[in-house]
Amino acid sequence: MNKQILIIGACGQIGTELTLKLREINGNNAVIASDIREGNDELMQSGPFEIVDAMDKNxxxxxxxxxxxxxxYLMAAMLSATGEKFPAKAWELNMTSLFNVLNFAKEKKIKKMFWPSSIAAFGPTTPKENTPQETIMEPTTVYGISKQAGERWCEYYFNNYGVDVRSVRYPGIISWKTNPGGGTTDYAIEIYNNALLVGKYDSFLNKNTKLPMMYMDDAIDATIKIMDAKPEDVKIRSSYNLAAMSFTPEEIALEIKKFIPDFKISYHEDFRQRIADSWPQSIDDSRAKEDWGWQPKFDLHKMSENMLNSLHKKFENS
Incomplete structure (x- = not known):
């Protein structure tokens, strides 16, 4: 039987590019995009689209x-920085949407589902370096709390109802195609945009804040790879650690200077610094590599080159 794929939250940062890639692989009409609002022209014109509220089960x-x-693929969520401004709304959206899809899978209305967790599920008591797959998790943001709770529910539905749910803990995701969506790691997208447009960037994180990051191409690849894996190869049903690179604002600025020598960066911490300080600095993703063959393709240099070249073309054409 052919796949018929629904993406909920298709207009977000990851959802947009995931939709386009899945349409490229499976055919435009086999991938239905949905969101509470319409997306960009490329998304809207490339295949079916439905307006849907992720909290509206009917x-x-x-x-x-x-x-x-x-x-x-349930990609709808309120992210870390936005969630701290609206904690009750963030919890309601992030959990109700997950229960809706888990229950459809339990009722056998769908065969398989993907739900993303995040490094936000860890907390200040988690080991910072090479964070293990199984470790202390005491998140301090509503986004992180909802992700940790979601992981437990995913495993519960697998163990008790046989739901084929698959998940990865995304690090910070960097992309040139879509705008940042309110996450703490979004500085690593803004910095490339500002480098090209104004030649400088004022970072809301201090220069030594090291965080796990990943280029969008790798994030999409990992998402599709775990969904295509044989059920018996997906041995963790809470969520898999996922990693590609870790760097600080100072390190990314030095990399940008290799391409734009006059680029300047300044630092003025805001409330997102406290969020970033609660997260790991590097991630051990050996289980994902062992179980279903995960392997990243982009490091900081390759990503920076790709980001700047792609953004340059984008700004020239806009």
């Missing part, structure tokens, strides 16, 4: 039936 069910959906 409207999701209508789409599942309409398109005979077999797989769901």
């Amino acid at each position: 409207s999701i069910e209508k789409i599942l039936d309409k398109y005979a959906i077999t797989e769901v």
Whole structure:
């Protein structure tokens, strides 16, 4: 039977590029994009789109039936920095949307689902360097709390109801195609944009704040790879650690200077510094590599070159 894929939250930073890649692989009409608002022209024109609220179970069910959906990627969420401004809303969105899809999978309305966790599920008591797959998790943000709770529910639904749910803990995701979505790691997107547009950047994190990061191409590759893995190879049903590189604002600025020698960076910490300080600095993702063959392709230099070249073309054409 052919796949029929629904992406909920398709207009977000990861959702947009995931939708386009899945359409490229499976055919445009086999991938239904959905969100509470319309997305960019490329997304809207490349295949079917439905307006849907991730918290509205009835409207999701209508789409599942309409398109005979077999797989769901639940990408809708309120991210870390935005979630701290609206904690109750963040919790409600992040948890209700997850329960909706878990219950559809439990009822056998879909065969398989993907739900992303995050390094935000860790906390200040978690080992900072080479954070293990299984470790202390005491998140201090509402986003992180919802991700840790979500991991437990995913494993619960797998163990008790046989739900085929798959998940990875995303590090900070960097992309040139879509705008930042309110995350603490978004400085690493803004810095490339500002480097090209104004030649300088004022960082809201201090220069030595080291965080795990990943280029969007690798994040999409990992997401599709775990969903395509054989069920018996997905041995962790809470969420897999995922890593590619770790760097500080100072290190990314030095890399940008290799391409734009006059680039300048300044530092003025805001509330996001406290969030970043609670997260790991590097991640041990050996289980993902062992179980389903995960392997990143981009390091800091290769990513910087790709980001700046792609953004340069984007700004020239806009």
